[in-house]
Amino acid sequence: MESFRRKGILLLVLFFISSMPYNPRTEYFYNLTKLKEARPPERIKLVMVDNIGSGKPLIEEGLLFTFKDRKASSVGIAGNFSSWNIKYMTRGKDGVWFFFLPNSSFSGKIVYKFNVDGLWTEDPWNGLREDDKQGSYTSLAEIDAPEEGKLVTYKILKGNNVLFRLYRPEARIVSLVGDFNGWNPENDLMKKDKKGIWRLEKKLAPGTYRYKFIVDGQWMPDTFNPDSGTDNTGEICSILKLR
Template identity: 30%
Template sequence: MKHLFLPVCIYHRRRTPTLIAAMLVLITGTLPLFSQAEPVQPGDYSALPRQMSVEDHLFILGLSRAQAPVLRPEQQQIILTYEPARQSETVGYRNQIQYRSRGPRQVAVAFGHEQYRVLHAMDRSPEGVFFFFFDYEDSLLSEIRTLEYRFVVDGVWINDKNNPHQRRLLSGIQISQVPLPQAPLIPKETPVVSQTGPMSLREVTFLFEAPSGSLVYLSGTFNQWDPYLHRLKEIQPGVFRITLNLRPGTYFYYYVTGGRRIIDPLNPSMGADEEGIALSKLHIPQ
């Protein structure tokens, strides 16, 4: 039997990752107790969403039983829950019998798009149900169509029993799945800067909405304000796009259509030229 050794990281969103060596046994799907890692404690905010809302607080307070994954497309969130088996141990005090819950010490979730190398600590509700708010970006929707994950309970890898969507590997291991919504054709903010590009360049995608059949051009400091050098292509009725390879730095630009200059309505970052005319601003980090 061959074993595969992988470095596994316990990851807290607001803490420094602690790297531990762990043995992943592909045949049994188990992992030894990661007792040397940073323990998962109730009240660890790493499992909470980026911005807590009243709805989130009420959800956590009312979480008394584990359930199927909760998909929130508007918040771009998926809530995963895990409930340990209802086990107890009997403790006798003279003529009295007291029952004490025996819950897991550490519960985490690992995701397929991270190659299951990162264990995200789950938090616990007042009723003892573990939960994790998975926040995703539009960029993830363009990379994967299904979120795949497994729970790690005291070192043992298991699937989500409350999730009806499962994928079984040839080894017999079950992977829990959550179908993701389609990526929006136009993101909430533009331009979209990709980390990939030739040499030290970045791929920057500009998107603009205009009446179908319009001529839309992009003018900026990256093309010496030439109003006709970069024409956007209509990829769908009323949606225009162009992708440029740009070096890290700060740029200013606007769109030209129908003889008018229009700043990017989806870019909140703005600047102005010497005459005080508003311009859209783009910063590409190193």
């Protein structure tokens, strides 16, 4: 009876997940063990299968930290969220170590470093950092209100409207290009707000779209969108899936 009850609850969870928006994406712990590459910290919803029947949340939203090192014996992460006590990470099948920090355990600006076999290092996949005043750097992330922070990506609104966002306060001109506008740099010029976030809202039909930003003439993918592919030239681009 208990196994049937757990399966029934899991089916309800799966139904709930199927109605969720793509941003942030939903993951299972098992999927994290199959990661191929490390990425900057990203917001995900993690299905906590072990919490079924425990009274704890079945789905937790938070930040996923990753670090790739096939040869490392142990990798940990520490920061202001742990009072700088090392939290050891889980190793995946392809040498990608990962750690999930739920929103419920911390909020606000996160300062952190990785500890690889006893040696401290900043996050090489995260360009956001600050001087630790000890001759090195600490990495930065945000666990709350990413819409108003620096770790922004697209956001799906009502009526199949999509808000594209990019944090580049130093940029002078930013445009959006993709399958939806023929990759024309002049079709969708973005506007910068006072916080340095460039924004553009577009109404799109359901489907899968490839896109990039052009920042002062330089083509680049959406840094904090974890879904990527290749454009017609074979270069990396970002992927938007709209149901």
